[in-house]
Amino acid sequence: MDMVSDEREAQFITPPLGTLGDRPSPPELAGRDHFHVFISYSSCDSPWTQRLITWLESPQCGLLTCYHERDFVPGCSILENMTNCIQKSQKVLLVLSQDFVRSRWCLLEANLSLFRDCLERKPLVPVLLEPDITIPMHLCHITYLDAKDPEFHSKLLKVLCTPNHQMQGSSVVPYQPPSVYNGKALQPLSALNGGGGLKEWEAGLFSEGVPDQLRSILHNDEKYVAAIRNINSVSLTKAMSRTSVALFVCAAIGFVSLLTGSIVIMGVFMDSSYRPLLSIYVLPLLAWLRIGLCGNEMTMYIISNMQKCAGQANVALAEEKILMGCESRTKLCFVYVSLEGCKLMFNETFQESALANEMFQRALLLLSPGYAYCLANKHFPFDMTSSHGHLDGGVCFCQYVIQKLKND
Known part of the structure; x- marks a missing residue:
């Protein structure tokens, strides 16, 4: 571990910043802000991070930083300290390494109120310290800064010196659902009885406990529990x-x-x-x-019944921007996707609101499980390059419905 830390420390070289007029100025601290940035990192990455902090607080940069080794209040829990520090800081910088993902990020996710407040109010600035890190799903939407990038320091300083209200067009922005997760595949759910393989006439049984990833998104856990019970009805x-x-x-x-x-x-x-x-x-x-x-x-009969149950579940889950699909009898897939644009398309197509809603519900019932499966696996059985939908960088639900109606 010491060799790894020494290597990381050696990678940090304080960069020249040019003339004073070329340097961005730190944003003004107002209200309850006491720091420009709260830096969260693993203790294993302390040498590298301390050099970064020294540089940020130097006269060259002039930023006020907050970090646990100096600014946490003794006697308070880690989560309480993190909450206070985030609330007192304009931005949150995460030093991403394997150690951080295993320790600090787990703590951040453990307190959902802290996590949501962090994402909704404070821009996140992820710094990738190591290659091949499994970036948490909640950070996949954000363009991270690579510590090995030759322009890393100038990019980081530019982000930290940009006032929050001017960052709405940036790739480092506060949490704005549904754009954060839209089109993202969530962690699949495996059956409790799927370890030893099932007979042809057996169906998978799934836990009704809400997975961690879904718990941070769902507003109504009962919809998920009802969905799983419906799937388990194919017992x-x-x-x-x-x-x-x-x-x-x-x-x-x-x-x-x-x-x-x-x-x-x-x-x-x-x-x-x-x-x-x-x-x-x-x-x-x-x-x-x-x-x-x-x-x-x-x-195939059992999978067909599970898909029917998934369609029934999606009628309710779509309101939570969650869709369920069947990977197999022993695995369910989930995607986070907003269908608001697709629903408007149904309204424009059928004009009469009652009919439009009925057709949209029918499409959810019959076609949403297949759509969720294709979106989760990033593969659709038809060419979508000729059409444009409501999902940036992906296929939206109404595109899928149109293609299915054409082909089937």
């Missing part, structure tokens, strides 16, 4: 009651049809010496092949 008992009968009937019909058909074919085309061999080996093989195909049909 083992229900699936077996329907599929076992269908499996038995398919197998019986398949076996009889293959047997009678093969006997006729044998009598017409084959010598009698081959009939015993065919009856003993080939016919059972064909019968079991038919049973296997029937098992695949049962698997």
Whole structure:
């Protein structure tokens, strides 16, 4: 760890800033602001960060920084100190490293009120200290600064010296839902009983506990719980009651049809010496092949029922800007996507508000699970380059609906 810290410290070289007139001036501190920036970092990255702080507070830059080693109040919890420091600072700088993601970021996410206040009121400035870091989903929308960029110091100083009210067009902006998460795939949900593999007639069962990523977004947890209960309604008992009968009937019909058909074919085309061999080996093989195909049909039947339940859930979840899709019987995918623009398109198309709402709800019911699956996997089964939708850099729901209606 010391070698890594020494290497990071060696990377920090105080840059020349040119003449005084070329340097951006620190923004004025007003109201409850006591600092220009609160810097959150892992203790493992302290040497590098301390050199950065020394430079920011030097006469060259003239910024007032706040950080835990100096400004946290003894006797208060870490979260209380972080809350106070963020509220007293104009911006929040995050020194991103693997150690930070494992420790400090987890603390920041643990207190949702702090996290939302941080995103809604304070611009975040992520600084990437190491390559190949798994950047938290909540920061994926922000353009981070690379510490190894030759222009890193000038870019950082420009951001920190820009007043907050002038940063609305910047890539480093406060939280403004839904633009922050719009089109983002969230953490998929795995079934509780999916570890050992399921039989063809079994359906996945999912925990009703709200995942951490969704908890920071949802305003009404009951909608999520109801959605999972609806998915779990395609339970083992229900699936077996329907599929076992269908499996038995398919197998019986398949076996009889293959047997009678093969006997006729044998009598017409084959010598009698081959009939015993065919009856003993080939016919059972064909019968079991038919049973296997029937098992695949049962698997598709269960997935189809899960998709129907996901569509029913999405009618409610869409109000939370969440859509659910089925990756398989054992995995659900979630995407955060705003459908406001698509809903307006339905209103313009059908004009009558009641009819437009009915058609939009029907589209959610039938097509939203497939859309969520394609959006989560960033792959659509048709070319979307010729059309423009309501989702920047992605395919919006009404684009998907139009293509599905054209193709199907």
